[in-house]
Amino acid sequence: MSSQDKRSVPTAGRRIRLSPGRKVAYTALLTALALIFSYVEAIVPVSVGIPGVKLGIANLVVLVALFTLDFRYAFAVNMIRILVNGLLFTGLFGALYSLAGGILSLLVMWLLSRTRLFSIVGISMAGGVAHNIGQLLVASFVISDLRIFSYLPVLMFSGIISGILIGFLAHYVLKSIRIVFKQEAIS
Numbered sequence: 001m002s003s004q005d006k007r008s009v010p011t012a013g014r015r016i017r018l019s020p021g022r023k024v025a026y027t028a029l030l031t032a033l034a035l036i037f038s039y040v041e042a043i044v045p046v047s048v049g050i051p052g053v054k055l056g057i058a059n060l061v062v063l064v065a066l067f068t069l070d071f072r073y074a075f076a077v078n079m080i081r082i083l084v085n086g087l088l089f090t091g092l093f094g095a096l097y098s099l100a101g102g103i104l105s106l107l108v109m110w111l112l113s114r115t116r117l118f119s120i121v122g123i124s125m126a127g128g129v130a131h132n133i134g135q136l137l138v139a140s141f142v143i144s145d146l147r148i149f150s151y152l153p154v155l156m157f158s159g160i161i162s163g164i165l166i167g168f169l170a171h172y173v174l175k176s177i178r179i180v181f182k183q184e185a186i187s
Contacts, residue, residue: 086099
């Protein structure tokens with residue numbers, strides 16, 4: 001395996017190879033799917049009795065983009081989803097919280113994926129926790145009170161649990177995507 005192949009091999013397997021036009025189309029498809037997941041989560045909230053706790057199913061799509069394409073495309077999917085979701089459903093403050101959490105989460109997941117030391121489930125868990133930390137940072141700035149961080153243990157626990165669930169889903173989705181692209185390359 002060449003050094004080029006080793007760099008492009010994340011913990012979940014090789015990145016898919018697409019022409020530039022197909023990458024744009026695939027990115028648009030992932031962005032639309034992330035928006036749909038955000039919408040579904042907005043209208044059918046997973047209520048666990050804890051305020052601010054969500055599954056974060058749109059992060060599944062960001063993980064898929066990160067592991068099948070690269071950081072730039074995953075960043076584009078994440079940013080477009082957050083901004084359009086903010087315009088349509090959550091408003092300015094919702095978008096601001098999502099932006100902080102989404103950017104921090106993606107950066108953490110990208111950095112961990114580059115080390116090739118963690119599984120996709122571990123990377124997803126770290127992303128879930130980082131997302132919640134990013135949102136708490138914005139909340140503490142908006143309300144000018146650091147006591148909001150007393151809620152961190154609850155959000156860390158929820159980030160770990162949702163990260164595990166999303167990570168397992170991403171593992172199986174990536175497996176299926178690679179099978180489809182492998183069969184397409186053969187035919």
